[in-house]
Amino acid sequence: MPSQNTLLASTGTTIFTVMSALATEHQAINLGQGFPDVDGPRDVLQAAADALFDGRNQYPPLTGVLELRQAVAAANARFYGITVDPASEVVVTSGATEAITACLMAVLNPGDECVLIEPLYDTYLPVVKMLGAIPKLVRLTPPKWELPRQELAAAFGPKTKAILLNSPGNPTGKIFTSAELAFIADLVQRHDCFAICDEVYEHLTFDGWRHIPLMTLPGMRERCMRIGSAGKTFSLTGWKIGYVTADRSLAGTVAKAHQLLTFTTPPNLQRAVAIGLAKDDAYFAGLSAALESKRDRMAAGLAALGFGVLEARGSYFVSADVRPVGFHGDDVAFCQALTVEAKVTAIPVSAFYAGPDAPAHYARFAFCKQDALLDEALARIGAWLQRRRAGGTASQVA
Ligand code: PMP
Numbered sequence: 346m347p348s349q350n351t352l353l354a355s356t357g358t359t360i361f362t363v364m365s366a367l368a369t370e371h372q373a374i375n376l377g378q379g380f381p382d383v384d385g386p387r388d389v390l391q392a393a394a395d396a397l398f399d400g401r402n403q404y405p406p407l408t409g410v411l412e413l414r415q416a417v418a419a420a421n422a423r424f425y426g427i428t429v430d431p432a433s434e435v436v437v438t439s440g441a442t443e444a445i446t447a448c449l450m451a452v453l454n455p456g457d458e459c460v461l462i463e464p465l466y467d468t469y470l471p472v473v474k475m476l477g478a479i480p481k482l483v484r485l486t487p488p489k490w491e492l493p494r495q496e497l498a499a500a501f502g503p504k505t506k507a508i509l510l511n512s513p514g515n516p517t518g519k520i521f522t523s524a525e526l527a528f529i530a531d532l533v534q535r536h537d538c539f540a541i542c543d544e545v546y547e548h549l550t551f552d553g554w555r556h557i558p559l560m561t562l563p564g565m566r567e568r569c570m571r572i573g574s575a576g577k578t579f580s581l582t583g584w585k586i587g588y589v590t591a592d593r594s595l596a597g598t599v600a601k602a603h604q605l606l607t608f609t610t611p612p613n614l615q616r617a618v619a620i621g622l623a624k625d626d627a628y629f630a631g632l633s634a635a636l637e638s639k640r641d642r643m644a645a646g647l648a649a650l651g652f653g654v655l656e657a658r659g660s661y662f663v664s665a666d667v668r669p670v671g672f673h674g675d676d677v678a679f680c681q682a683l684t685v686e687a688k689v690t691a692i693p694v695s696a697f698y699a700g701p702d703a704p705a706h707y708a709r710f711a712f713c714k715q716d717a718l719l720d721e722a723l724a725r726i727g728a729w730l731q732r733r734r735a736g737g738t739a740s741q742v743a
């Protein structure tokens with residue numbers, strides 16, 4: 346048989362699917378793949394159900410139903426003071442995943458360089474490579490995830506076309522500060538390039554931290570493609586509704602990429618998300634507050650068990666150093682043993698790094714779960730650690 350696409354052949358199955366399958370196989374509590382275990386708001390669900398039955402089930406407009414484009418524009422104005430034309434500056438996609446690919450397609454030509462920041466979400470690197478562009482990786486490392494400014498500046502050059510920035514970050518929970526964003530904005534402008542801003546966790550921020558879109562910085566309105574996800578904002582990760590906000594000079598090209606990828610996105614879900622985005626401030630504050638308390642619960646529980654818990658300012662995830670509990674294998678071995686022996690699944694943070702010598706002693710736990718499940722997971726981990734300390738079987742001691 347002839348050879349198939351080499352890049353895809355060398356791309357493994359995503360770590361989220363791998364770990365979820367392992368969790369199912371071992372009947373483990375799945376704190377790996379990030380998805381809530383309760384449905385999103387009832388009125389949003391009802392709106393989707395109602396919309397199925399009112400006769401608008403054929404292809405919706407290419408860039409999204411008008412209600413949702415208007416709602417995305419209104420949300421930009423309400424949360425960030427960004428004025429957006431719903432007719433020409435919003436593109437609705439099938440999830441942020443598609444949006445990321447569409448935005449990269451919109452600006453990258455073969456040979457262009459694209460700055461990516463590790464740890465990175467699993468689709469970034471393969472898509473950049475598929476487009477024939479050249480990734481320039483810059484690394485954030487635990488425990489502080491500080492932006493190495495010199496290295497970032499060095500990653501930009503005459504061939505740089507774009508940077509892809511994820512804030513609030515997965516798996517870091519990092520929210521870029523206004524000073525860091527100003528530094529990035531300066532680089533983007535000096536090198537005359539674009540920024541693709543993966544802001545799917547924009548509404549999941551804690552401890553008074555506020556998400557600042559790079560697009561709101563001076564000079565950045567025309568250079569940024571800002572990506573949101575209804576999956577995260579409404580705890581409906583299976584819906585796969587994403588939205589790109591971009592200047593009209595860019596949004597048209599993003600729409601062409603969307604035209605090639607999926608063309609349209611289910612209209613009933615789009616219309617329900619429009620209802621969701623119009624929800625009152627209490628909804629958005631409540632979402633953050635609920636997740637913050639789960640973050641606290643998980644972080645405190647892991648710390649009490651002896652893990653080196655890292656700060657998480659936003660997102661669904663908290664990461665922890667596994668060495669302090671006496672685990673001497675790497676994070677992959679830890680997550681494997683945790684799943685098989687403790688019946689709890691986490692994701693190895695090294696999976697978010699592409700280059701060599703990645704940090705290899707941190708596990709990412711998704712805390713977007715009911716409190717009782719988090720407690721049960723912590724109890725299982727505690728019991729497992731005790732068994733290990735008491736001297737388990739050879740297979741239990743890494
Ligand atoms: N970017 C990041 C950083 C994410 O964590 C996720 C969640 N899976 C996505 C993009 C994709 O979002 P969606 O499910 O809307 O495609």
Ligand code: GLN
Pocket residue numbers: 359361362377378379380515
């Ligand atoms: N964003 C989710 C996570 O990081 C998973 C998305 C996926 O499974 N592709 O866990």
